[in-house]
Amino acid sequence: MSNSLRPIDLNLFKVLLSIYNQRNLTHAGKQLAMTQPAVSRALERLNYIFNERLFVRIDGEMRPTRTTEMIAPLVFEGMALLEAAVNMASGFDPKHISTSLKLGLNDYGIAIVLPKLVQRVSDQAPSVFLTTMPATYQDAHELIERSEIDCAIVSSLPACNRLATDPLFREDYVAVCSNQHPAISDGLDLNQFLAAEHLLVSYKGHLSGWVDERLAEMGRKRRVVGSVHSFNAIPELLCQRPYLCVLPRRLAQHFAKAYPLRINELPFPSENHLFHFIRLRHLTKNPISNWIRDQVVDTCQELV
DSSP states (O other): OOTTTTTOOTHHHHHHHHHHHHSSHHHHHHHHTOOHHHHHHHHHHHHHHHTSOSEEEETTEEEEOHHHHHHHHHHHHHHHHHHHHHHHHTOOOGGGOOEEEEEEEOHHHHHHTHHHHHHHHHHHOTTEEEEEEEOOTTTHHHHHHTTSOSEEEESSOOSOTTEEEEEEEEEOEEEEEETTOTTOSSOOOHHHHHHSEEEEEOTTOOSOOHHHHHHHHTTOOOEEEEEESOGGGHHHHHHHSOEEEEEEHHHHHHHHTTSOEEEEOOSSOOOOEEEEEEEEGGGGGOHHHHHHHHHHHHHHHTTO
Protein backbone atom coordinates (compact mmCIF):
# COMPACT_ATOMS: atom_id res chain seq x y z
CA MET A 1 0.00 0.00 0.00
CA SER A 2 1.21 3.49 -0.82
CA ASN A 3 2.73 5.28 2.16
CA SER A 4 0.32 8.19 1.53
CA LEU A 5 -2.65 5.88 2.21
CA ARG A 6 -1.36 4.05 5.29
CA PRO A 7 -2.53 6.60 7.90
CA ILE A 8 -5.89 7.33 6.23
CA ASP A 9 -9.14 5.84 7.47
CA LEU A 10 -10.95 4.91 4.24
CA ASN A 11 -14.27 5.61 5.96
CA LEU A 12 -13.38 9.28 5.66
CA PHE A 13 -13.96 9.01 1.94
CA LYS A 14 -17.51 7.84 2.60
CA VAL A 15 -18.00 11.01 4.64
CA LEU A 16 -16.58 13.12 1.82
CA LEU A 17 -18.94 11.58 -0.73
CA SER A 18 -21.96 11.90 1.54
CA ILE A 19 -21.30 15.60 2.18
CA TYR A 20 -20.71 16.05 -1.56
CA ASN A 21 -24.11 14.49 -2.32
CA GLN A 22 -26.13 15.98 0.52
CA ARG A 23 -24.52 19.44 0.72
CA ASN A 24 -25.39 19.33 4.42
CA LEU A 25 -23.53 17.91 7.44
CA THR A 26 -26.67 16.89 9.32
CA HIS A 27 -28.15 15.10 6.31
CA ALA A 28 -24.82 13.41 5.64
CA GLY A 29 -24.78 12.23 9.23
CA LYS A 30 -28.25 10.71 8.92
CA GLN A 31 -27.20 8.89 5.77
CA LEU A 32 -24.09 7.50 7.48
CA ALA A 33 -25.69 6.91 10.91
CA MET A 34 -23.30 9.46 12.43
CA THR A 35 -23.90 12.50 14.60
CA GLN A 36 -23.39 15.94 13.09
CA PRO A 37 -20.36 16.62 15.35
CA ALA A 38 -18.79 13.33 14.22
CA VAL A 39 -19.25 14.35 10.57
CA SER A 40 -17.68 17.74 11.34
CA ARG A 41 -14.66 16.06 12.95
CA ALA A 42 -14.29 13.73 9.95
CA LEU A 43 -14.39 16.74 7.63
CA GLU A 44 -11.69 18.44 9.69
CA ARG A 45 -9.51 15.35 9.26
CA LEU A 46 -10.12 15.39 5.52
CA ASN A 47 -9.20 19.07 5.32
CA TYR A 48 -5.97 18.24 7.17
CA ILE A 49 -5.15 15.32 4.87
CA PHE A 50 -5.66 17.39 1.72
CA ASN A 51 -4.14 20.48 3.33
CA GLU A 52 -7.05 22.71 2.32
CA ARG A 53 -10.77 23.21 2.89
CA LEU A 54 -12.83 20.79 0.82
CA PHE A 55 -16.20 22.49 1.41
CA VAL A 56 -17.30 26.06 2.11
CA ARG A 57 -20.64 27.08 3.57
CA ILE A 58 -22.60 29.27 1.11
CA ASP A 59 -26.30 30.13 1.52
CA GLY A 60 -26.72 27.38 4.10
CA GLU A 61 -25.13 24.70 1.91
CA MET A 62 -21.77 22.96 2.06
CA ARG A 63 -20.43 23.73 -1.41
CA PRO A 64 -17.49 21.69 -2.76
CA THR A 65 -14.31 23.57 -3.65
CA ARG A 66 -12.57 23.16 -7.01
CA THR A 67 -10.27 20.54 -5.48
CA THR A 68 -13.26 18.54 -4.24
CA GLU A 69 -14.93 18.73 -7.65
CA MET A 70 -11.72 17.30 -9.14
CA ILE A 71 -11.26 14.43 -6.69
CA ALA A 72 -14.90 13.44 -6.11
CA PRO A 73 -15.29 11.44 -9.38
CA LEU A 74 -12.08 9.54 -8.55
CA VAL A 75 -13.30 8.77 -5.02
CA PHE A 76 -16.71 7.64 -6.34
CA GLU A 77 -15.00 5.31 -8.78
CA GLY A 78 -12.54 4.05 -6.17
CA MET A 79 -15.26 3.22 -3.65
CA ALA A 80 -17.28 1.48 -6.38
CA LEU A 81 -14.24 -0.61 -7.33
CA LEU A 82 -13.70 -1.61 -3.70
CA GLU A 83 -17.34 -2.65 -3.36
CA ALA A 84 -17.14 -4.57 -6.65
CA ALA A 85 -14.01 -6.36 -5.45
CA VAL A 86 -15.75 -7.44 -2.24
CA ASN A 87 -18.78 -8.69 -4.17
CA MET A 88 -16.60 -10.59 -6.64
CA ALA A 89 -14.51 -12.13 -3.88
CA SER A 90 -17.61 -13.33 -2.08
CA GLY A 91 -18.99 -14.87 -5.29
CA PHE A 92 -21.90 -12.72 -6.43
CA ASP A 93 -25.10 -14.71 -6.61
CA PRO A 94 -28.45 -12.87 -6.64
CA LYS A 95 -30.15 -15.76 -4.85
CA HIS A 96 -27.87 -15.27 -1.86
CA ILE A 97 -27.57 -11.49 -1.58
CA SER A 98 -29.58 -9.50 0.92
CA THR A 99 -29.90 -5.82 0.13
CA SER A 100 -32.41 -3.09 -0.65
CA LEU A 101 -32.50 -1.02 -3.83
CA LYS A 102 -34.32 2.29 -4.28
CA LEU A 103 -35.76 2.80 -7.75
CA GLY A 104 -37.10 6.17 -8.88
CA LEU A 105 -40.38 5.97 -10.83
CA ASN A 106 -43.33 8.14 -11.74
CA ASP A 107 -46.86 6.72 -11.70
CA TYR A 108 -46.49 5.61 -15.34
CA GLY A 109 -43.54 3.39 -14.37
CA ILE A 110 -45.39 2.07 -11.33
CA ALA A 111 -48.35 1.00 -13.46
CA ILE A 112 -46.52 -0.31 -16.53
CA VAL A 113 -43.08 -1.55 -15.42
CA LEU A 114 -43.15 -2.22 -11.68
CA PRO A 115 -45.51 -5.26 -11.43
CA LYS A 116 -43.44 -7.40 -13.81
CA LEU A 117 -40.17 -6.09 -12.41
CA VAL A 118 -41.14 -6.99 -8.83
CA GLN A 119 -42.07 -10.50 -9.94
CA ARG A 120 -38.77 -10.95 -11.80
CA VAL A 121 -36.67 -9.67 -8.88
CA SER A 122 -38.60 -11.78 -6.38
CA ASP A 123 -38.10 -14.94 -8.46
CA GLN A 124 -34.35 -14.44 -8.87
CA ALA A 125 -33.37 -12.80 -5.59
CA PRO A 126 -35.87 -13.35 -2.76
CA SER A 127 -33.76 -11.33 -0.29
CA VAL A 128 -33.45 -8.23 -2.47
CA PHE A 129 -35.96 -5.63 -1.36
CA LEU A 130 -37.00 -3.29 -4.14
CA THR A 131 -38.48 0.01 -2.95
CA THR A 132 -39.70 2.91 -5.07
CA MET A 133 -39.62 6.65 -4.64
CA PRO A 134 -41.40 9.27 -6.75
CA ALA A 135 -39.09 10.59 -9.45
CA THR A 136 -39.46 12.13 -12.90
CA TYR A 137 -37.05 13.10 -15.65
CA GLN A 138 -36.97 16.54 -14.01
CA ASP A 139 -35.57 15.52 -10.63
CA ALA A 140 -34.31 11.91 -10.89
CA HIS A 141 -30.68 12.88 -11.50
CA GLU A 142 -30.65 15.11 -8.42
CA LEU A 143 -32.13 12.32 -6.28
CA ILE A 144 -29.48 9.91 -7.59
CA GLU A 145 -26.65 12.36 -6.96
CA ARG A 146 -27.90 12.90 -3.39
CA SER A 147 -28.05 9.10 -2.91
CA GLU A 148 -31.77 9.26 -2.16
CA ILE A 149 -32.35 6.68 -4.89
CA ASP A 150 -29.99 4.20 -6.56
CA CYS A 151 -31.38 4.38 -10.09
CA ALA A 152 -34.43 5.50 -12.05
CA ILE A 153 -36.54 4.98 -15.14
CA VAL A 154 -37.13 8.27 -16.96
CA SER A 155 -38.82 9.40 -20.18
CA SER A 156 -36.18 12.01 -21.07
CA LEU A 157 -32.46 12.10 -20.35
CA PRO A 158 -31.28 14.74 -17.87
CA ALA A 159 -28.17 16.76 -18.67
CA CYS A 160 -25.70 15.14 -16.28
CA ASN A 161 -22.36 13.69 -17.35
CA ARG A 162 -22.09 11.63 -14.14
CA LEU A 163 -24.90 9.31 -15.26
CA ALA A 164 -24.75 6.05 -17.16
CA THR A 165 -27.82 5.49 -19.34
CA ASP A 166 -29.42 2.48 -20.99
CA PRO A 167 -32.27 2.76 -23.54
CA LEU A 168 -35.35 0.74 -22.60
CA PHE A 169 -38.37 1.23 -24.90
CA ARG A 170 -40.29 3.82 -26.88
CA GLU A 171 -43.75 5.17 -26.11
CA ASP A 172 -46.17 7.20 -28.20
CA TYR A 173 -49.40 8.97 -27.24
CA VAL A 174 -53.15 8.74 -27.78
CA ALA A 175 -56.18 10.84 -26.88
CA VAL A 176 -58.43 9.29 -24.23
CA CYS A 177 -62.02 10.09 -23.26
CA SER A 178 -65.06 8.39 -21.78
CA ASN A 179 -66.75 5.99 -24.19
CA GLN A 180 -69.88 8.07 -23.45
CA HIS A 181 -68.32 11.33 -24.63
CA PRO A 182 -71.15 13.17 -26.42
CA ALA A 183 -69.00 14.56 -29.25
CA ILE A 184 -66.58 11.68 -29.87
CA SER A 185 -67.89 8.30 -30.93
CA ASP A 186 -66.11 7.07 -34.06
CA GLY A 187 -62.61 8.37 -34.58
CA LEU A 188 -61.24 11.79 -33.67
CA ASP A 189 -60.52 14.54 -36.17
CA LEU A 190 -58.61 17.76 -35.55
CA ASN A 191 -61.73 19.91 -35.21
CA GLN A 192 -63.17 17.61 -32.55
CA PHE A 193 -59.84 17.57 -30.76
CA LEU A 194 -59.64 21.37 -30.68
CA ALA A 195 -63.29 21.78 -29.63
CA ALA A 196 -62.95 19.46 -26.63
CA GLU A 197 -62.07 20.50 -23.09
CA HIS A 198 -58.66 19.06 -22.22
CA LEU A 199 -56.99 17.82 -19.06
CA LEU A 200 -53.21 17.94 -18.86
CA VAL A 201 -50.83 15.91 -16.71
CA SER A 202 -47.98 18.13 -15.51
CA TYR A 203 -45.71 17.47 -12.55
CA LYS A 204 -45.04 21.22 -12.32
CA GLY A 205 -48.68 22.32 -12.66
CA HIS A 206 -48.23 23.76 -16.15
CA LEU A 207 -51.19 24.39 -18.46
CA SER A 208 -49.34 23.58 -21.67
CA GLY A 209 -47.00 20.88 -22.93
CA TRP A 210 -45.62 19.26 -26.06
CA VAL A 211 -49.13 18.91 -27.55
CA ASP A 212 -49.62 22.67 -27.35
CA GLU A 213 -46.20 23.25 -28.93
CA ARG A 214 -47.13 20.94 -31.80
CA LEU A 215 -50.49 22.70 -32.29
CA ALA A 216 -48.81 26.12 -32.19
CA GLU A 217 -46.58 25.00 -35.07
CA MET A 218 -49.80 24.29 -36.97
CA GLY A 219 -51.25 27.67 -36.01
CA ARG A 220 -53.87 26.04 -33.78
CA LYS A 221 -54.72 26.04 -30.07
CA ARG A 222 -56.67 23.68 -27.79
CA ARG A 223 -58.66 24.42 -24.61
CA VAL A 224 -56.89 23.16 -21.49
CA VAL A 225 -59.29 23.46 -18.55
CA GLY A 226 -57.25 21.74 -15.86
CA SER A 227 -53.90 20.25 -14.91
CA VAL A 228 -53.13 17.43 -12.48
CA HIS A 229 -49.75 16.10 -11.31
CA SER A 230 -50.66 12.41 -11.42
CA PHE A 231 -51.75 10.13 -14.26
CA ASN A 232 -53.79 8.10 -11.78
CA ALA A 233 -56.30 10.93 -11.33
CA ILE A 234 -57.23 10.96 -15.01
CA PRO A 235 -59.57 7.93 -15.47
CA GLU A 236 -62.07 9.05 -12.81
CA LEU A 237 -62.08 12.61 -14.14
CA LEU A 238 -62.68 11.42 -17.71
CA CYS A 239 -65.61 9.29 -16.54
CA GLN A 240 -67.16 12.20 -14.65
CA ARG A 241 -66.88 14.91 -17.31
CA PRO A 242 -66.63 15.04 -21.13
CA TYR A 243 -62.92 15.78 -21.06
CA LEU A 244 -60.16 14.66 -23.38
CA CYS A 245 -56.64 13.82 -22.22
CA VAL A 246 -53.49 12.89 -24.13
CA LEU A 247 -51.82 9.90 -22.45
CA PRO A 248 -48.99 7.44 -23.15
CA ARG A 249 -50.46 4.57 -25.19
CA ARG A 250 -49.54 1.75 -22.81
CA LEU A 251 -50.94 3.67 -19.84
CA ALA A 252 -54.17 4.40 -21.73
CA GLN A 253 -54.55 0.70 -22.51
CA HIS A 254 -53.88 -0.10 -18.84
CA PHE A 255 -56.59 2.32 -17.69
CA ALA A 256 -59.07 1.07 -20.31
CA LYS A 257 -59.00 -2.39 -18.71
CA ALA A 258 -60.61 -0.97 -15.57
CA TYR A 259 -62.58 2.05 -16.81
CA PRO A 260 -65.06 2.63 -19.67
CA LEU A 261 -62.65 4.68 -21.78
CA ARG A 262 -62.22 5.21 -25.51
CA ILE A 263 -58.72 5.36 -26.97
CA ASN A 264 -58.37 7.56 -30.05
CA GLU A 265 -55.43 8.09 -32.35
CA LEU A 266 -54.18 11.67 -32.34
CA PRO A 267 -55.20 13.72 -35.40
CA PHE A 268 -51.57 14.85 -35.83
CA PRO A 269 -48.16 13.14 -35.48
CA SER A 270 -47.48 11.95 -31.92
CA GLU A 271 -44.40 12.50 -29.82
CA ASN A 272 -42.30 9.38 -29.37
CA HIS A 273 -40.40 9.23 -26.09
CA LEU A 274 -37.48 6.87 -25.48
CA PHE A 275 -37.41 5.72 -21.86
CA HIS A 276 -34.04 5.18 -20.18
CA PHE A 277 -32.58 3.51 -17.11
CA ILE A 278 -30.19 5.87 -15.34
CA ARG A 279 -27.67 5.47 -12.50
CA LEU A 280 -24.33 6.94 -11.51
CA ARG A 281 -21.60 6.07 -14.00
CA HIS A 282 -19.23 4.56 -11.44
CA LEU A 283 -21.88 1.98 -10.50
CA THR A 284 -21.41 0.22 -13.85
CA LYS A 285 -18.58 -1.64 -12.11
CA ASN A 286 -20.86 -2.81 -9.30
CA PRO A 287 -22.32 -6.31 -9.87
CA ILE A 288 -25.46 -5.61 -7.84
CA SER A 289 -26.16 -2.43 -9.81
CA ASN A 290 -25.51 -4.29 -13.07
CA TRP A 291 -27.84 -7.08 -11.99
CA ILE A 292 -30.78 -4.75 -11.28
CA ARG A 293 -30.05 -2.96 -14.57
CA ASP A 294 -30.36 -6.32 -16.38
CA GLN A 295 -33.67 -7.05 -14.63
CA VAL A 296 -35.08 -3.67 -15.69
CA VAL A 297 -33.88 -4.08 -19.28
CA ASP A 298 -35.27 -7.63 -19.57
CA THR A 299 -38.60 -6.55 -18.05
CA CYS A 300 -38.94 -3.64 -20.46
CA GLN A 301 -38.11 -5.83 -23.46
CA GLU A 302 -41.37 -7.65 -22.71
CA LEU A 303 -43.22 -4.36 -23.27
CA VAL A 304 -41.99 -3.99 -26.84
